[in-house]
Amino acid sequence: MAISIEQLEATSTIIRSHSLNVYYDQFQALKDITIDMKKNTVTALIGPSGCGKSTFLRTLNRMNDLVPKFRVEGQLSYNNQDIYSPTMDVVELRKQVGMVFQRPNPFPMSIYDNVAYGLRIHGIKKKGIQDEIVEKSLRQAALWDEVKDRLHKSAMGLSGGQQQRLVIARVLAIQPDVILMDEPASALDPISTSKIEQLIIELKQQYTIIIVTHSMQQAARVSDDTAFFLNGEIIEFDQTHSIFTNPKKKETEDYISGRFG
Numbered sequence: 385m386a387i388s389i390e391q392l393e394a395t396s397t398i399i400r401s402h403s404l405n406v407y408y409d410q411f412q413a414l415k416d417i418t419i420d421m422k423k424n425t426v427t428a429l430i431g432p433s434g435c436g437k438s439t440f441l442r443t444l445n446r447m448n449d450l451v452p453k454f455r456v457e458g459q460l461s462y463n464n465q466d467i468y469s470p471t472m473d474v475v476e477l478r479k480q481v482g483m484v485f486q487r488p489n490p491f492p493m494s495i496y497d498n499v500a501y502g503l504r505i506h507g508i509k510k511k512g513i514q515d516e517i518v519e520k521s522l523r524q525a526a527l528w529d530e531v532k533d534r535l536h537k538s539a540m541g542l543s544g545g546q547q548q549r550l551v552i553a554r555v556l557a558i559q560p561d562v563i564l565m566d567e568p569a570s571a572l573d574p575i576s577t578s579k580i581e582q583l584i585i586e587l588k589q590q591y592t593i594i595i596v597t598h599s600m601q602q603a604a605r606v607s608d609d610t611a612f613f614l615n616g617e618i619i620e621f622d623q624t625h626s627i628f629t630n631p632k633k634k635e636t637e638d639y640i641s642g643r644f645g
């Protein structure tokens with residue numbers, strides 16, 4: 385049976401935001417956000433400070449649930465499930481939609497335990513299986529060779545760049561579908577940054593990645609699609625190549641050419 389273009393598009397969309405409005409009490413942080421993010425792609429969220437990038441990212445796995453007077457209107461779905469449905473299992477959502485923050489936040493425990501932590505929480509107790517997943521995740525995060533001889537040493541002894549790859553391994557261990565990254569390389573040196581960027585490009589074979597970045601070069605290097613945010617709105621959303629070589633809106637052009645922000 386032939387598959388229509390609409391059906392193909394529907395199957396490749398993993399996160400859909402439609403007319404999304406987000407408020408912190410009286411303040412509207414996001415206005416009418418309509419955007420589809422596709423499976424196995426990297427989407428970059430760019431824009432000046434305070435324009436709502438992190439708010440949007442955190443809305444995707446309900447990280448703002450505990451913020452008082454935080455409110456969401458409109459539609460937001462992950463794999464066609466309403467993210468803000470009262471029946472949504474938030475623990476399961478966060479397992480599927482994992483998150484990496486700006487500052488590496490390893491737990492004060494061994495490298496091994498950092499990666500095995502989520503497995504234990506999700507009931508995987510067998511040592512053999514843990515060993516296997518810890519190694520696989522560290523390999524996927526391009527960290528295994530650097531840590532294989534010190535797995536039971538404290539993660540706090542790793543460099544910032546290694547810690548960030550460890551945090552990525554911790555997320556990978558629980559086999560997410562989508563990885564949200566909030567400026568994952570902003571606290572890192574250029575070599576560590578380039579390792580993280582390489583990793584992002586490799587990980588998209590298996591995962592969908594949404595990344596907030598202040599670095600336009602980084603967005604251009606790693607992402608397939610880019611959304612340009614300004615004052616809580618998406619001004620332009622397109623293939624990264626088009627955004628950077630042929631922006632359709634003047635505000636986008638001004639921003640990417642460094643005229644503001």
Ligand SMILES: Nc1ncnc2c1ncn2[C@@H]1O[C@H](COP(=O)(O)OP(=O)(O)OP(=O)(O)O)[C@@H](O)[C@H]1O
Binds near residue numbers: 413436437451
């Ligand atoms: N917990 C909160 N309570 C109230 N207002 C908030 C809260 N978090 C963010 N805001 C406001 O929402 C707006 C968007 O903030 P957000 O952090 O999403 O922007 P951003 O684009 O990620 O900024 P940056 O690039 O500086 O991290 C800002 O005006 C900010 O002050």
